[in-house]
Amino acid sequence: MNFENVSFQYDSQAEPTLYDINLKIKRGEKVLIVGPSGSGKSTLGNLINGLIPHAISGTLTGKVTVAGVDVNHANLFDLSLHVGTVLQDPDTQFVSLTAAEDIAFALENDAVNNVSMKTKVKEWAAKLDLEQQLMQNPQTLSGGQKQRNAMAGVLIDEGEILLFDEPLAALDPAAGEQAMALINELHQQLGMTVVMIEHRIEDVLTQPVDRIIVMSNGRIVADAHPEDILQTTIFKEVGLREPLYIEALKAAQVPLASVKDLSDMAKINSPSLGERLQAWQTHTTVTPDKSNGLPLLTLENINFKYTNGPQIFKNFSLAINQGEMVALVGKNGVGKTTLSQLITGFVSPNAGTIKFNGIDLATLSVKERADKIGYVMQDPNHMISKIMIRDEVALGLELRGIKSAEITRRVDEVLKICGLYAFRNWPISALSFGQKKRVTIASILVLKPQMIILDEPTAGQDWAHYTEMMQFLKHLNATTGVTLIFVTHDMHLMLEYANRTIALGSGGILVDDTPAAILANEQVVAEASLAQTSLYKLAQRFKLDPVNFTEQVIKYEMRGQNE
Ligand SMILES: Nc1ncnc2c1ncn2[C@@H]1O[C@H](COP(=O)(O)OP(=O)(O)OP(=O)(O)O)[C@@H](O)[C@H]1O
Numbered sequence: 001m002n003f004e005n006v007s008f009q010y011d012s013q014a015e016p017t018l019y020d021i022n023l024k025i026k027r028g029e030k031v032l033i034v035g036p037s038g039s040g041k042s043t044l045g046n047l048i049n050g051l052i053p054h055a056i057s058g059t060l061t062g063k064v065t066v067a068g069v070d071v072n073h074a075n076l077f078d079l080s081l082h083v084g085t086v087l088q089d090p091d092t093q094f095v096s097l098t099a100a101e102d103i104a105f106a107l108e109n110d111a112v113n114n115v116s117m118k119t120k121v122k123e124w125a126a127k128l129d130l131e132q133q134l135m136q137n138p139q140t141l142s143g144g145q146k147q148r149n150a151m152a153g154v155l156i157d158e159g160e161i162l163l164f165d166e167p168l169a170a171l172d173p174a175a176g177e178q179a180m181a182l183i184n185e186l187h188q189q190l191g192m193t194v195v196m197i198e199h200r201i202e203d204v205l206t207q208p209v210d211r212i213i214v215m216s217n218g219r220i221v222a223d224a225h226p227e228d229i230l231q232t233t234i235f236k237e238v239g240l241r242e243p244l245y246i247e248a249l250k251a252a253q254v255p256l257a258s259v260k261d262l263s264d265m266a267k268i269n270s271p272s273l274g275e276r277l278q279a280w281q282t283h284t285t286v287t288p289d290k291s292n293g294l295p296l297l298t299l300e301n302i303n304f305k306y307t308n309g310p311q312i313f314k315n316f317s318l319a320i321n322q323g324e325m326v327a328l329v330g331k332n333g334v335g336k337t338t339l340s341q342l343i344t345g346f347v348s349p350n351a352g353t354i355k356f357n358g359i360d361l362a363t364l365s366v367k368e369r370a371d372k373i374g375y376v377m378q379d380p381n382h383m384i385s386k387i388m389i390r391d392e393v394a395l396g397l398e399l400r401g402i403k404s405a406e407i408t409r410r411v412d413e414v415l416k417i418c419g420l421y422a423f424r425n426w427p428i429s430a431l432s433f434g435q436k437k438r439v440t441i442a443s444i445l446v447l448k449p450q451m452i453i454l455d456e457p458t459a460g461q462d463w464a465h466y467t468e469m470m471q472f473l474k475h476l477n478a479t480t481g482v483t484l485i486f487v488t489h490d491m492h493l494m495l496e497y498a499n500r501t502i503a504l505g506s507g508g509i510l511v512d513d514t515p516a517a518i519l520a521n522e523q524v525v526a527e528a529s530l531a532q533t534s535l536y537k538l539a540q541r542f543k544l545d546p547v548n549f550t551e552q553v554i555k556y557e558m559r560g561q562n563e
């Protein structure tokens with residue numbers, strides 16, 4: 001595909017979103033597009049699949065050619081035969097009543113016969129671990145199951161170009177690694193062209209990539225082989241996170257120019273690399289900080305089963321203490337969102353009690369619970385009901401009869417904290433996914449709840465906003481004592497910000513311990529569908545103590561952020 005002097009301006013925007021894009025992606029290449037939130041990555045992706053200009057209007061100048069076709073002159077259907085897209089928000093992609101029909105959708109379009117269609121659907125469902133969900137309504141799938149389902153529906157069609165907009169955000173860490181391997185396999189075996197937009201650079205690099213394209217403010221600011229990009233400081237310059245193992249190498253003052261295979265964790269090496277890392281690592285142990293308060297939330301003997309669905313919890317008990325920062329992790333579909341919904345009252349247990357500060361939550365309405373326990377959903381589109389940003393953030397306060405001057409003050413304060421003040425009078429529809437997510441966090445924070453459950457708070461966020469958001473939540477926790485539960489698949493977030501990790505397994509708690517201790521337990525990592533970080537792998541490769549090394553690097557990194 002080829003972009004020649006391409007600029008694009010959305011009709012509702014005063015300025016272009018993309019400027020002067022010149023980009024060639026050869027047939028059979030595999031590229032990763034990265035860039036801060038709002039830099040125009042999805043917009044570029046939508047030019048590849050033709051959603052722009054055919055479904056989303058604006059002014060397009062320059063020339064975009066995809067699979068030999070001028071996008072401006074092709075229609076959306078023709079382009080869809082060449083380009084299979086997994087969107088950032090898979091919800092918008094479901095059209096059928098069952099997961100199986102959705103996976104088969106592209107094949108139906110291609111008029112594939114029924115028998116081979118069924119075989120292929122089964123085959124892809126097995127590859128993406130969806131066999132149990134095939135007859136389920138796609139809307140009731142868990143976040144990660146939706147993502148896998150959307151992926152199956154695209155991969156099954158074996159189009160020549162595959163476009164993934166943040167494929168990892170909703171996948172559990174083990175599924176993320178498997179998805180990257182699966183995409184790589186298709187790329188290798190079938191020669192497909194793969195374009196991936198993803199914030200989690202480190203996780204994408206578990207498989208080889210031909211080029212990394214860095215975007216900033218609507219322009220391409222770098223385009224090179226990962227080895228070359230990793231030698232530079234471009235990620236930091238545009239506000240992106242470097243892979244942690246690169247940070248560790250820099251911390252240990254390893255000259256990157258001397259390192260061979262910098263982008264390949266399995267091969268990376270340089271003379272005396274191990275010795276340097278060893279010398280840097282000082283031996284300190286981090287004391288577990290598990291119980292630093294009184295029980296705030298207790299669940300006792302909870303049973304829960306979806307009507308026509310699986311039994312999720314059986315005699316489940318749990319206590320969360322005041323002031324804790326807890327990471328709730330586990331395999332896609334294990335019940336993390338369900339647990340959050342039991343606590344917030346969106347669903348009710350079949351048996352058992354949930355108490356908050358000693359009060360039985362069953363005696364409170366959903367709104368009364370929301371004053372105490374805020375819930376930030378995984379998908380921002382499920383939470384937003386207003387058109388304008390300011391109105392959305394003010395809504396909860398208005399419903400509670402707060403005076404308008406007080407509303408203005410609190411909304412302004414929270415918009416500033418969340419980095420949204422500049423957009424306060426914008427319609428939400430003109431925001432990127434990451435920006436929308438921050439609007440939903442702002443609308444909960446403004447209510448000042450005692451506990452906040454955040455379902456993947458940083459999914460779709462770039463590094464700068466991730467850090468800003470997490471540092472803010474940490475500050476909030478330290479200064480106000482608000483208790484935080486993060487439902488997350490992000491192992492870094494868990495290592496950096498949680499003092500306790502609860503890993504769910506089928507039916508209940510698999511393990512409840514400090515994050516580093518959990519990641520050190522290979523059996524738990526496998527059972528909870530977690531994955532080792534690059535630091536862990538680096539330490540193992542050079543025979544360092546992985547738990548100790550990980551904690552050292554994380555501490556080093558956090559010190560940098562707190563300065
Ligand atoms: N449908 C739209 N209508 C108007 N403006 C839009 C629309 N979609 C995106 N924009 C504008 O384009 C900018 C870039 O959005 P885009 O989704 O391309 O960014 P991104 O780099 O993919 O960000 P993120 O990482 O947050 O998903 C946004 O900040 C927004 O101002």
Ligand SMILES: Nc1ncnc2c1ncn2[C@@H]1O[C@H](COP(=O)(O)OP(=O)(O)OP(=O)(O)O)[C@@H](O)[C@H]1O
Binds near residue numbers: 136333
């Ligand atoms: N309304 C429903 N009817 C039937 N089954 C459901 C319903 N809602 C959820 N499920 C199923 O219950 C299980 C738990 O879903 P839940 O969303 O709690 O998982 P999760 O741990 O949050 O997953 P993820 O990591 O993918 O977000 C999944 O197998 C899901 O398909």
